[in-house]
Amino acid sequence: MWTWFYKLASPPHFFGISEKMIPWFGVPGILLITWGTWNGLFVAPPDYQQGDAFRIIYVHVPSAYLSMMAYVVMAIAAGIGLIWRIKLSHAVAAAAAPLGAWFTFLALATGMIWGRPMWGTWWEWGDPRLTSELMMLFLYFGYMALHAAIDDIAKADSASAVLALVGAVNIPIIHYSVEWWSSLHQGATILRYNGPAMPTEMLVPLLINIFGFTLVFAALLLGRARTEVMYRERRKVWVRNHVLPDST
Amino acid sequence: MKPRQQRMLAFGLAAVGIAIAAALTLTAFEENMMFFVDISDVKEGSYPANRIFRVGGLVVEGSVQRKAGELEIQFDLTDLKSELTVIYEGLLPDLFREGQGIIALGRINTSGQFVADEVLAKHDEKYMPPEVADSLAKYRQEDAPAIDSGTNDP
Numbered sequence: 204m205w206t207w208f209y210k211l212a213s214p215p216h217f218f219g220i221s222e223k224m225i226p227w228f229g230v231p232g233i234l235l236i237t238w239g240t241w242n243g244l245f246v247a248p249p250d251y252q253q254g255d256a257f258r259i260i261y262v263h264v265p266s267a268y269l270s271m272m273a274y275v276v277m278a279i280a281a282g283i284g285l286i287w288r289i290k291l292s293h294a295v296a297a298a299a300a301p302l303g304a305w306f307t308f309l310a311l312a313t314g315m316i317w318g319r320p321m322w323g324t325w326w327e328w329g330d331p332r333l334t335s336e337l338m339m340l341f342l343y344f345g346y347m348a349l350h351a352a353i354d355d356i357a358k359a360d361s362a363s364a365v366l367a368l369v370g371a372v373n374i375p376i377i378h379y380s381v382e383w384w385s386s387l388h389q390g391a392t393i394l395r396y397n398g399p400a401m402p403t404e405m406l407v408p409l410l411i412n413i414f415g416f417t418l419v420f421a422a423l424l425l426g427r428a429r430t431e432v433m434y435r436e437r438r439k440v441w442v443r444n445h446v447l448p449d450s451t
Numbered sequence: 452m453k454p455r456q457q458r459m460l461a462f463g464l465a466a467v468g469i470a471i472a473a474a475l476t477l478t479a480f481e482e483n484m485m486f487f488v489d490i491s492d493v494k495e496g497s498y499p500a501n502r503i504f505r506v507g508g509l510v511v512e513g514s515v516q517r518k519a520g521e522l523e524i525q526f527d528l529t530d531l532k533s534e535l536t537v538i539y540e541g542l543l544p545d546l547f548r549e550g551q552g553i554i555a556l557g558r559i560n561t562s563g564q565f566v567a568d569e570v571l572a573k574h575d576e577k578y579m580p581p582e583v584a585d586s587l588a589k590y591r592q593e594d595a596p597a598i599d600s601g602t603n604d605p
Binding site for chain 2: 253
């Protein structure tokens with residue numbers, strides 16, 4: 204029953220199927236992002252309060268969502284790697300870290316650009332949402348730095364995995380920060396008890412973009428993971444056969 | 452128990468332990484982590500003395516006063532229970548207007564007013580097109596008791 208799971212743990216098998224999967228994630232993802240962004244920029248109505256400036260939401264929210272989802276993927280992959288001792292899982296976690304860091308940076312940057320005209324400030328140090336999201340950027344950096352600092356890959360994987368798991372407690376903190384403490388950043392618009400606080404014409408392109416960003420992240424993750432696997436397995440025969448098919 | 456199950460158990464216990472530690476730490480630091488103090492708390496006197504802090508509230512309708520040609524502005528903030536006068540000299544954010552949520556950074560002066568060094572606007576999580584906002588405002592006005600309506604606006 205678990206054959207598919209354990210087959211997935213085989214680096215050459217993963218390497219083969221991931222090559223075929225990437226376009227199935229990447230192409231629809233890019234198409235969705237194109238449609239969602241165009242719709243968000245030109246078709247969705249302006250906001251009664253923020254005017255056209257609110258449209259940065261169509262990049263800011265998907266980035267922020269992905270920044271957290273990438274961390275969850277990284278933490279789960281790290282956990283699977285630690286518990287089931289599957290090396291490929293650690294490769295996926297290592298591949299996810301730089302992607303997650305970029306999405307976090309994008310979320311923070313678009314947030315600052317949005318905050319300057321709306322709130323009147325680029326950054327506020329006491330705000331719990333901003334602080335916890337920045338904390339996550341440091342956790343990504345920490346993961347990558349710790350991994351690079353340890354020569355033995357297996358030990359590096361384990362150490363970074365522990366860091367990823369300890370830092371996972373930050374994820375609910377980021378999400379609930381605006382509920383638990385007083386903050387400058389407003390509460391959730393989509394995941395609300397009474398339903399989204401946004402009309403359909405504004406909400407649909409946002410959901411499309413979130414989904415599109417997720418698909419593109421999956422494609423990028425598969426691509427990075429393939430490279431990571433190839434590097435880790437570089438002395439194995441299957442890699443040599445792949446790179447130099449005529450050498451055998 | 453198989454080694455893998457042992458690892459799972461260790462992992463699970465560690466996760467629970469970290470979550471509890473984080474929850475306890477955050478609860479212990481609750482007061483230090485408040486981004487702004489409520490108006491009612493300021494009125495009661497429970498605000499950090501001798502240092503600048505932030506207050507948050509809504510701008511009271513009709514309370515904005517500015518002398519012509521001067522940068523200094525005065526307005527009242529409310530949390531719908533108490534009111535606090537804020538004095539500020541500087542640039543205001545674009546979203547500043549009556550009824551808007553505002554966060555001001557500064558300190559209380561000897562007269563009990565709040566002298567602000569920085570004024571930020573806070574907006575809520577609701578987005579809507581202008582037409583919807585207008586019809587909502589009209590809907591609310593029609594529902595309100597007619598105290599001083601001397602016009603025949605539809």
